[in-house]
Amino acid sequence: MAPAILLVGILFGVSLIYGLAQSLGLLTGTDQRALSLAAYQNVLYGSEGRGTEFWTSLGFSLWVAGVSTLLSAVGALPVAAWLNYQNGRGRQMDTLALNWNLAFPHLVWAIGLLLFFSQSGLLARLAALLGWIQNPADFPVLVRDRLGIGIIVDYVTKEIPFLALIVLAALRSQPEDYGVVAANLGATPWQRLRFVTLPQIFPSLISGSLLVFAFVFSAYEVPSVLGMPYPRMLPVLALDFFANPDLHHRAEGMAISLIIAAIVVIAAAISLHYEKHAGSSQ
Amino acid sequence: MAHIDLISLTKTYPGRIRPVLDGFSLNIASGELVALLGPSGSGKSTLLKLITGIERPDTGDIHFDGKSVLPVAPNKRGAVLMFQKAYLFPFLSVAENIGFGLKVQGESPKTIQKEVARLLDIIGLPGVEKRKPSQLSGGEQQRIALARALIVQPHLLLLDEPLNSLDPAVRMNLQETIRRIQRELKITTILVTHDLSEAMAMADRMALLINGQVAAVDQPMRLFQQPPNEAAARFVGITTFLKGSLAHGTLRTDYGNLMVNTNGHMANSALFAIRPEHIQVQQHPGQNAIPGKVVGCMYRGEHIEYQIAASGLAIRARVPMPAAMVPHGENVFVVFPQEYLFAINEQSVRHSSTT
Amino acid sequence: MKTLPAYTMRFLLYGVLAAPLLLFGLYAFSEHWFFPAFLPKDWTTAPFIRIVADAQTGKSLATSLGVAFLSSLLSLLVAFPAARTLGLQKFRGRQLAWLIFFLPMVVPPLAVGMGLNILFMRLGLAGSLFGVVLSHLVPTIPYTIFTLAGVFAGYDKNFEHQARVLGATQLRVFFNITLRLILPGLVVAGLFAFLISWSQYLLTLLIGSGQVLTLPLLLFSAISGGNPTSIAALALLFVLPPVLVIAASARYLNQHGNTVREQY
Numbered sequence: 001m002a003p004a005i006l007l008v009g010i011l012f013g014v015s016l017i018y019g020l021a022q023s024l025g026l027l028t029g030t031d032q033r034a035l036s037l038a039a040y041q042n043v044l045y046g047s048e049g050r051g052t053e054f055w056t057s058l059g060f061s062l063w064v065a066g067v068s069t070l071l072s073a074v075g076a077l078p079v080a081a082w083l084n085y086q087n088g089r090g091r092q093m094d095t096l097a098l099n100w101n102l103a104f105p106h107l108v109w110a111i112g113l114l115l116f117f118s119q120s121g122l123l124a125r126l127a128a129l130l131g132w133i134q135n136p137a138d139f140p141v142l143v144r145d146r147l148g149i150g151i152i153v154d155y156v157t158k159e160i161p162f163l164a165l166i167v168l169a170a171l172r173s174q175p176e177d178y179g180v181v182a183a184n185l186g187a188t189p190w191q192r193l194r195f196v197t198l199p200q201i202f203p204s205l206i207s208g209s210l211l212v213f214a215f216v217f218s219a220y221e222v223p224s225v226l227g228m229p230y231p232r233m234l235p236v237l238a239l240d241f242f243a244n245p246d247l248h249h250r251a252e253g254m255a256i257s258l259i260i261a262a263i264v265v266i267a268a269a270i271s272l273h274y275e276k277h278a279g280s281s282q
Numbered sequence: 283m284a285h286i287d288l289i290s291l292t293k294t295y296p297g298r299i300r301p302v303l304d305g306f307s308l309n310i311a312s313g314e315l316v317a318l319l320g321p322s323g324s325g326k327s328t329l330l331k332l333i334t335g336i337e338r339p340d341t342g343d344i345h346f347d348g349k350s351v352l353p354v355a356p357n358k359r360g361a362v363l364m365f366q367k368a369y370l371f372p373f374l375s376v377a378e379n380i381g382f383g384l385k386v387q388g389e390s391p392k393t394i395q396k397e398v399a400r401l402l403d404i405i406g407l408p409g410v411e412k413r414k415p416s417q418l419s420g421g422e423q424q425r426i427a428l429a430r431a432l433i434v435q436p437h438l439l440l441l442d443e444p445l446n447s448l449d450p451a452v453r454m455n456l457q458e459t460i461r462r463i464q465r466e467l468k469i470t471t472i473l474v475t476h477d478l479s480e481a482m483a484m485a486d487r488m489a490l491l492i493n494g495q496v497a498a499v500d501q502p503m504r505l506f507q508q509p510p511n512e513a514a515a516r517f518v519g520i521t522t523f524l525k526g527s528l529a530h531g532t533l534r535t536d537y538g539n540l541m542v543n544t545n546g547h548m549a550n551s552a553l554f555a556i557r558p559e560h561i562q563v564q565q566h567p568g569q570n571a572i573p574g575k576v577v578g579c580m581y582r583g584e585h586i587e588y589q590i591a592a593s594g595l596a597i598r599a600r601v602p603m604p605a606a607m608v609p610h611g612e613n614v615f616v617v618f619p620q621e622y623l624f625a626i627n628e629q630s631v632r633h634s635s636t637t
Numbered sequence: 638m639k640t641l642p643a644y645t646m647r648f649l650l651y652g653v654l655a656a657p658l659l660l661f662g663l664y665a666f667s668e669h670w671f672f673p674a675f676l677p678k679d680w681t682t683a684p685f686i687r688i689v690a691d692a693q694t695g696k697s698l699a700t701s702l703g704v705a706f707l708s709s710l711l712s713l714l715v716a717f718p719a720a721r722t723l724g725l726q727k728f729r730g731r732q733l734a735w736l737i738f739f740l741p742m743v744v745p746p747l748a749v750g751m752g753l754n755i756l757f758m759r760l761g762l763a764g765s766l767f768g769v770v771l772s773h774l775v776p777t778i779p780y781t782i783f784t785l786a787g788v789f790a791g792y793d794k795n796f797e798h799q800a801r802v803l804g805a806t807q808l809r810v811f812f813n814i815t816l817r818l819i820l821p822g823l824v825v826a827g828l829f830a831f832l833i834s835w836s837q838y839l840l841t842l843l844i845g846s847g848q849v850l851t852l853p854l855l856l857f858s859a860i861s862g863g864n865p866t867s868i869a870a871l872a873l874l875f876v877l878p879p880v881l882v883i884a885a886s887a888r889y890l891n892q893h894g895n896t897v898r899e900q901y
Contacts, residue, residue, distance in 0.1 A: 003715050003718070003719075004715045004716060004718070004719035004738070004778060004782060005719070005734060005737060007715060007774060007778065008737060008738060008741055008774070008775065008778050008779060009737050011741075011753065011771065011772070011774065011775050012737075012740065012741040012744070012749065012775055014752070014753070014756055015748070015749045015750075015751075015752030015753040015756070015775070016744075016748075016752055017752070018752040018753070018754075018755050018756050019748055019749075019751055019752030020752075022751070022752070022755065027755050079646075079650075082646060097650055097651060097654055098650075099883065099887070099890045100654050100883060101654060102829075102832070102879075102883060103876065103879040103880045103882075103883040103884075104657060104876060104879070105832070105835070105836035105875075105876070105879065106836070107836060107838065107853055107856060107857075107875075108657065108836075108872050108875060108876045109657065111661075111856070111860065111868055111869075111872045112656065112657035112660055112661070112872070114860075114868075115660055115661070115664055115865060115868070115869065116656070116660055120672045122660060122663070122675075124672070124673075125672060125673055125674065125675045126675060128672065128673030128675070129673065129675040136672050157653060177365065177367075177369055178369060178371060180336065181363075181365070181369045181371075182371075182382070182386075183336075183356050183357045184334055184356065184357070184361075184362055184363050185357075185362060185382055185383035185386065185430065185431070185434060186357045186358070186360075186383050186386050186387055186434055187357055187382075187386040188357055188386070191386045195382070195385070195386065196371065199371070199373040199374075200373065202373075203373075214743060218745035218747065219745070220745075220746075220747055220838070220839055221838055221839075221853075224857075225857075225860055235745065235747050238747060238751075239747065239839070242751055253751065254751055254752075257745075257747050257748045257751050258748060260745060260747065260748065261744045261745060261747075261748040264743055264744065264745060265740070265743055265744065268739075268743035272739075
């Protein structure tokens with residue numbers, strides 16, 4: 001126990017302390033020697049470009065994370081229900097197929113989408129083959145677009161299997177007999193779905209969805225590959241500031257990154273609450 | 283609150299040769315509690331699935347109040363099952379659990395609330411509406427499950443070993459509660475159990491289910507004292523069977539001649555049985571006594587259980603306390619009092635071919 | 638449910654899963670594939686071999702493998718006793734220990750990496766392989782602990798007691814009983830520690846200071862380079878090990894895959 005606590009506790013704890021110190025203007029390589037909230041002020045209501053871009057980025061991040069989460073949750077339900085309905089070999093294969101999804105890191109998935117959906121990608125070539133477009137420029141902008149559609153498509157296609165597995169686990173951990181009990185008490189199949197099955201999986205779905213939200217909100221790779229220079233998602237903005245040769249921006253990057261972390265921790269805490277709820281009902 | 287007729291039910295599962303149910307017939311009067319006893323694999327749970335409608339019989343019919351319910355969907359039959367586990371919906375409160383059956387029928391919240399309160403009163407747990415199932419003890423959970431089953435006023439209540447997972451004291455208490463409520467509400471009930479004493483304590487009649495057929499059905503006391511056939515006798519704890527030829531009120535056996543009451547039994551070859559607690563063990567010869575040797579002797583508190591070997595016959599006798607212990611290896615005489623010996627059928631089940 | 642929607646659904650599922658590999662294959666093994674040609678005209682392995690045989694690719698492949706292997710091995714070693722305690726015992730401070738392991742799993746690598754960046758520079762760990770491995774441990778150890786703790790929660794210690802009273806030494810009990818009982822969980826935990834480290838971009842970037850070059854970093858620079866052939870070739874190389882390990886541990890995944898809550 002002790003080595004793990006020490007290793008993780010120290011590495012993580014120190015990274016937080018150093019991060020906090022940097023966001024307050026210390027240790028950034030500048031000659032500042034006193035704590036200052038300047039970085040937070042600049043980020044939150046600075047009049048220069050940075051201040052305004054934070055709010056755009058926050059809005060964009062919330063949009064992408066929110067839509068991705070919602071679509072993933074809605075998409076995962078039928079997949080899980082269908083898998084639960086299967087039995088025998090087919091069911092095992094399909095569960096395995098969902099796990100197969102794990103073999104593709106988000107970075108690879110994003111590259112795949114880039115090569116497929118870009119204006120000279122495979123889909124555009126197909127459109128040209130069918131005579132719908134003449135030039136790459138005629139093809140709609142589906143990745144690296146202003147609405148973040150490419151990013152959302154990436155996350156939704158990856159997270160549906162992720163959430164489906166969570167929902168499936170919830171469905172399978174509940175004794176099937178609850179449905180039998182409900183039918184025996186007079187419930188129709190629809191009422192069984194409405195009053196028994198959905199309440200059973202609801203806590204797990206909410207908990208999983210919040211994890212998805214937290215991940216999408218704080219991940220760097222996908223928006224970096226599939227995003228536009230403007231608007232940018234918060235992690236991209238944060239790293240850009242942090243890596244800026246002008247060391248004064250370092251504190252601002254760090255501040256944004258801590259704001260992201262705070263939002264993610266809150267989402268994870270709520271998720272945990274629902275997961276406990278799901279656990280206690282078994 | 284209906285009389286139930288189970289008529290020649292047969293069920294064979296795909297890929298099996300032996301039927302699970304093989305012409306099972308039983309009539310249950312309105313308001314009666316029939317206990318269904320049988321070893322595991324005898325077809326008890328299959329029978330419940332047929333009655334509730336989860337499975338269909340291959341042949342035979344099920345009548346509620348004289349009308350076949352086979353065309354009726356499971357959720358419309360009004361045959362409500364209570365399981366070994368309470369299966370209270372963990373995400374619903376106690377009140378929501380009890381009211382579930384009325385809610386899916388579309389009853390108004392007010393009616394449901396009133397009914398829930400009434401049933402909580404009946405089961406003796408008033409005021410627990412707002413609790414979650416996980417906050418209740420095992421016995422309380424089963425009471426709630428009973429209330430949930432009763433609220434829809436079922437034609438037939440099916441109890442599938444509902445008390446098996448409870449402590450003995452709670453179990454006895456609930457046996458009384460269930461029986462009291464069942465009598466008050468006059469609700470037709472089938473109790474499935476493999477606990478003989480529970481069946482005898484609770485049932486108006488007991489039915490023994492062996493190999494998919496009714497091996498015997500009678501009032502508990504009669505079935506316990508004088509089971510009609512060997513299979514039923516073994517099930518109620520009888521292990522001593524005496525085979526011989528019958529002549530003039532005497533049973534001639536390999537172990538000696540025994541005086542028996544024939545009750546018009548005239549067959550040449552006959553099988554008699556006796557309950558272990560009716561067998562006496564003594565150290566001197568006497569009427570209907572055969573010599574034997576004590577090979578096992580166990581003190582069980584209320585009685586001593588002897589195993590006695592008598593010319594190839596293994597006899598199990600229960601001698602009530604207080605009594606002197608006869609030590610292991612001692613030669614004794616085993617007495618079969620005439621009034622307790624009764625004739626039984628060798629064949630366990632009446633086949634449809636024999637009329 | 639042998640109906641059309643079922644087949645459509647299955648087709649979609651498998652199609653979406655197979656698509657990336659096919660797509661990368663198209664781009665990696667072709668030349669002069671210009672718009673609007675739907676399929677490449679010239680198939681060739683030359684660019685793929687050129688990219689894979691490149692010294693930098695080889696070096697970063699080796700670095701990636703080394704970092705991921707070391708990270709997962711260290712994670713398992715450190716996590717095993719912690720998970721055993723966390724899964725089997727109730728003790729004071731359990732909640733706190735749990736929290737210490739939970740937070741690094743949810744706090745994004747971005748924040749952790751930025752924070753560790755300065756510290757590691759001061760300690761001289763920045764730019765070193767060891768520093769990068771150390772930083773990867775922040776997400777991998779907690780993940781490994783939680784996976785193994787889940788396994789231990791369903792573990793019956795009486796198997797060990799039984800072996801002990803039958804005369805086995807403690808060492809023997811560990812290797813013959815404990816390890817064998819939790820092997821599937823151990824495989825899954827190690828596998829995902831490997832995957833998390835393998836696909837880690839930010840921590841390597843922020844701690845490696847450009848001197849520790851792993852495949853994700855190479856991939857990112859290829860993406861900014863914009864040449865689809867090199868992007869696809871590197872992507873294939875990058876995805877191959879995960880595909881192989883997932884395939885190899887498929888039977889364990891069915892048992893324990895449902896516990897996977899970490900993304901990478």
